Amino acid sequence: MRELTKKYGGTRAVDRLTFTVEPGHVTGFLGPNGAGKSTTMRVLLGLDAPTSGEALVNGRRYTSLRRPLHEVGALLDANALHPGRSAYNHLLGLALTNGIGPTRVAEVLERVGLAGVARKKAGGFSLGMKQRLGIAAALLGDPGVLMFDEPVNGLDPDGVRWIRDLMRSLAAEGRTVLLSSHLMSEMALTADRIVIVGRGRLIVESAMKDLTDAYDSLESAYLALTAGSVEYGATR
Ligand SMILES: Nc1ncnc2c1ncn2[C@@H]1O[C@H](COP(=O)(O)OP(=O)(O)OP(=O)(O)O)[C@@H](O)[C@H]1O
Helix, strand or coil: EEEEEEEEEEEEEEEEECCCCCCCCEEEEEECCCCHHHHHHHCCCCCCCCCEEEEEECCECHHHHHHHHEEEECCCCCCCCCCCCCCCCCCHHHHHHCCCCCCHHHHHHCCCCHHHHHHEEHHCCHHHHHHHHHHHHHHHCCCCCCCCCECCCCHHHHHHHHHHHHHHHHHCCCCCCEECCCCCHHHHHCEEEEEEEEEEEEEEEEEEEHHHHCCCCHHHHHHHHHHCCCCCCCCC
């Protein structure tokens, strides 16, 4: 992200945001509700155009990537699927339009643990199974850059642990992993770098260890650093 700004009417969802996500790490992307995390990911994926500045994947705009699914994969919304289609057909449709063969579909279904329900309709899947299917789609093109918007939400403890291990193994394979979540204790176990935004602006970009050394915990660091940026705070 270089000086990325995205306005919706009078709202500055993202405001001159500059940061870099490094390969080989899980980077936690944190910030209060409405801070601009999803908007940043949407612009990175070419789903929204920047108002000014740029969001680059491997040094290029998403729209200029020749084989986008091979460069970047993302899970933004686990419910973005056709409910009547099977998990296998959902992935096969995506694969075939991107020059990827059925063998790879079987591979990613195996990796996310859905091989046994591949022929079942995705509409009947639990939230956790839909998250896994969304992750399978992100992995289809074996991309070096991965983005996950709140993949842990609503998952059972097994699912939470699975996502944590998957994120860490993807980073250990040398990939760039950007992960948003509001669950600080889980993020503290998963990420080794942290980017915090508030009101569309960068608050801090840091190694996890530097934050937890300076504050008691990631949660304390987060609460202290975002104290002035919470837009929809409840009265206490
Ligand atoms: N399509 C849109 N049209 C108008 N405003 C939008 C749109 N998308 C986002 N916004 C606004 O931009 C701001 C940033 O929203 P965004 O969803 O990026 O935040 P977020 O950090 O992902 O929040 P959360 O943690 O609640 O998911 C909010 O004020 C939101 O209302």
